[in-house]
Amino acid sequence: MDRRSFLQQTGLITVGWSLADKAALAAAAIAPVNKLPKWKGFNLLDFYIPDPTPSRRPTTEEHFSWMRDWGFDFIRIPIAYPHYLKFDRGRNIRPEEVYQVDQQKVEEIQALVAMGHKYGMHVCLNLHRAPGYCINAGFHEPYNLWTDQAAQDAFCWHWNMWAKAYKNVSRKQISFDLLNEPSMRKDMNDQHSPSGPVPGEVYRKVAKAALEAIRKENPDHLVIADGNSGGNSVIPELMELDIAQSCRGYYPHAISHYKAPWANKDPEHLPEPLWPGQVGNQYLSRPMLEAYYRPWIELMQKGVGVHCGEAGCWKKTPHGVFIAWFSDVLEILSAHQIGFATWNFIGDFGILDSGREDVAYEDWHGHKLDRELLELMKKY
Numbered sequence: 001m002d003r004r005s006f007l008q009q010t011g012l013i014t015v016g017w018s019l020a021d022k023a024a025l026a027a028a029a030i031a032p033v034n035k036l037p038k039w040k041g042f043n044l045l046d047f048y049i050p051d052p053t054p055s056r057r058p059t060t061e062e063h064f065s066w067m068r069d070w071g072f073d074f075i076r077i078p079i080a081y082p083h084y085l086k087f088d089r090g091r092n093i094r095p096e097e098v099y100q101v102d103q104q105k106v107e108e109i110q111a112l113v114a115m116g117h118k119y120g121m122h123v124c125l126n127l128h129r130a131p132g133y134c135i136n137a138g139f140h141e142p143y144n145l146w147t148d149q150a151a152q153d154a155f156c157w158h159w160n161m162w163a164k165a166y167k168n169v170s171r172k173q174i175s176f177d178l179l180n181e182p183s184m185r186k187d188m189n190d191q192h193s194p195s196g197p198v199p200g201e202v203y204r205k206v207a208k209a210a211l212e213a214i215r216k217e218n219p220d221h222l223v224i225a226d227g228n229s230g231g232n233s234v235i236p237e238l239m240e241l242d243i244a245q246s247c248r249g250y251y252p253h254a255i256s257h258y259k260a261p262w263a264n265k266d267p268e269h270l271p272e273p274l275w276p277g278q279v280g281n282q283y284l285s286r287p288m289l290e291a292y293y294r295p296w297i298e299l300m301q302k303g304v305g306v307h308c309g310e311a312g313c314w315k316k317t318p319h320g321v322f323i324a325w326f327s328d329v330l331e332i333l334s335a336h337q338i339g340f341a342t343w344n345f346i347g348d349f350g351i352l353d354s355g356r357e358d359v360a361y362e363d364w365h366g367h368k369l370d371r372e373l374l375e376l377m378k379k380y
Helices: 003-030 061-069 095-099 103-118 149-165 200-215 286-301 319-335 371-379
Strands: 040-043 074-080 122-130 174-177 222-226 244-249 277-279 282-284 306-311 340-342 362-364 367-369
Touching: 061 103, 074 103, 074 340, 095 149, 103 122, 122 149, 149 174, 149 200, 200 222, 222 306, 244 286, 244 319, 286 306, 286 319, 306 319, 319 340, 319 371
Parallel strands: 040 074, 040 340, 074 122, 122 174, 174 222, 222 244, 244 306, 306 340
Antiparallel strands: 277 282, 362 367
16 A cells, blocks of 8 residues: 555544544533432431331341342431430420430441441432421421521531531542422421422522531532422522432322322222323323423433432332333433432332232242342343
């Protein structure tokens, strides 16, 4: 080959490489990247109730080894702040007592975090009950997080405490989910009282203050905010803050919370769930799921990290309906690189010991394993 032919051919190759590079860059520009990893895993419920005295089966190293070996890399730890306080539980807590930390209980939480890290899990700490707010009943709050500055100050104090404890831990290993499923209620101590979204400017004020309390300890800490209206709605007022957002995998409740006593005033008189199909006055189908998740996908496309912090179905939903619906949920989330966590690992929403009456369980080291659900979760 003479020099002229060589230059002509190498020039064409260079042009080809250049065009290929441009095409790759264009494709990357079209396909948005989620700023959060596509974590998948479970909520662990060791500390989510206010009273630490009732016995709960603790998460063990053996459980973590199963999670890891099955391909999971994420745990969310919902915490009720009274769980790690010292006060007289024979009466309602007083505002000054929300600062009385029981160090032994804090260390129990830290031990679970350390166990998660040992097995390669990203650990997300969440205040399931914060000073002045919880979506659940079962504890009388001394004030209202959304209206009382004293509650907001305590909220920031608790987050500063946790941020300080993990001051030198990478955001790849730990994140801070500010508050579980925020909403407004006329009676903060009654989960069935009328509720609605937190006013955006109020949510922003509370979240921004907590963000600053956390970032005071480490400016690189990863902070997440649950969606408004109980985790269902994006929070546009937070978009300018460096805070990721967490959606839910419970829509519609006619599927996910069928006969759940805490979510239905008359749980025994509900239409049988179908997917897809007519349930009550609604036809439930994949298009309604796609419409539900569209605002979350658009949020991610605007550069806000998105993760589904809770998902799944209570044990009374027929298993076939649950699997059909959850397949659509996970397929939609996965197509947009959004990870997920089921509400629990062992228990009513879990892959072990769910108590469902229509599952052919597999014996797993003395537990009842829902293999079909496990394989579905592993797929995504």
